[in-house]
């Protein structure tokens with residue numbers, strides 16, 4: 563085997579782990595994914611990819627697959643809690659393509675996840691097919707041979723690689739195996755969230771909510787101690803609604819509960835009555851859970867072991883960037899590993915961490931700042947914020963330009979393993 567083809571074991575088959583698996587396979591790596599769940603899948607909710615993430619997926623050859631499952635919002639609209647007054651509106655859609663060379667898209671999480679499973683598994687695509695294992699909860703990592711880290715599952719199976727990546731989410735076991743303590747690192751944000759899905763047909767049929775169907779906006783409502791986001795997915799089949807509230811309840815780190823539309827509506831009972839009109843149409847499980855976030859952590863790498871996605875930088879979702887940052891992680895990881903010999907893996911991983919930790923840390927901080935700004939009580943500070951929101955400046959101190967332009971160039975075609983013309987990396991693999 564060429565000295566450039568690495569065996570990469572990834573703990574966690576979420577959006578971060580699978581994006582990494584696909585991009586690593588595309589540069590010729592032999593990838594094994596260990597997922598704790600019985601079945602690969604994602605929760606029934608929406609997810610937005612901003613241009614910084616959409617660009618990476620498109621450049622990785624996935625545009626046709628993404629086009630088949632995406633919903634493209636026309637504008638981002640900001641509303642006041644009490645009367646729905648529009649504070650600001652910014653075109654997304656084709657305007658954003660022109661400005662940033664990539665789209666703002668919405669997906670059903672399950673669709674995006676399934677697409678990634680498919681492209682990891684498709685033998686017709688470049689690179690070795692990814693070896694996906696379910697029912698494989700990683701308990702810890704054995705680094706007694708630093709060059710060949712081993713992921714050990716709870717039932718004692720051992721998976722050795724040249725590289726081990728922890729993409730196992732906010733309660734990462736790989737992170738713990740690297741010596742980081744969840745006790746000290748993972749903090750309650752003071753926020754909890756509600757999430758619901760509302761069928762588009764019901765919204766279309768009711769004159770009180772028809773305005774949503776007619777516009778396909780991505781919308782955020784701002785109110786004292788609470789904010790609420792909604793957008794369509796699957797071309798309007800569902801409106802995804804997520805809302806955050808400040809909470810001083812002392813919640814444990816795994817706390818989540820199924821709740822009712824009534825409770826969700828009660829929490830927003832003094833808001834514009836259209837919120838209740840939307841929520842009363844919700845179908846399927848309505849969940850609430852506590853939001854925890856990691857302290858910013860510059861140490862993502864230990865020898866041949868690295869962290870990616872929420873395992874590295876769990877953040878509150880107030881920039882809608884957690885998965886998008888995981889996608890950026892995956893792109894940089896694949897770029898760095900693609901070009902190095904086995905004896906340079908540690909250095910490549912250190913470069914990966916160095917390129918990514920500051921930016922992801924800034925997004926973590928920006929997301930936390932937004933909790934305060936989004937939920938200001940009515941008064942002078944809120945009025946100032948609303949003026950800034952109207953200029954699309956009122957949020958945290960990272961600009962959309964910085965965020966959406968991303969940080970790195972698309973993967974060079976020279977590195978991409980291609981079955982057709984055998985370019986640079988493939989030639990190296992033949993040596």
Ligand SMILES: Cc1cc2nc3c(=O)[nH]c(=O)nc-3n(C[C@H](O)[C@H](O)[C@H](O)COP(=O)(O)OP(=O)(O)OC[C@H]3O[C@@H](n4cnc5c(N)ncnc54)[C@H](O)[C@@H]3O)c2cc1C
Nearest residue numbers: 574576577578598610700731871872879882883884885886
């Ligand atoms: C309400 C809300 C809205 C959000 N909206 C957006 C948005 O619009 N855009 C955006 O970019 N981000 C958004 N995010 C953030 C985003 O959901 C996460 O950052 C992203 O899903 C993290 O992906 P991940 O793969 O790193 O981790 P996860 O999604 O947590 O995946 C980890 C995977 O690892 C598995 N796993 C866990 N432990 C183990 C183990 N020990 N062994 C093996 N497998 C294991 C899990 O089962 C899971 O499949 C939102 C988050 C919330 C809460």
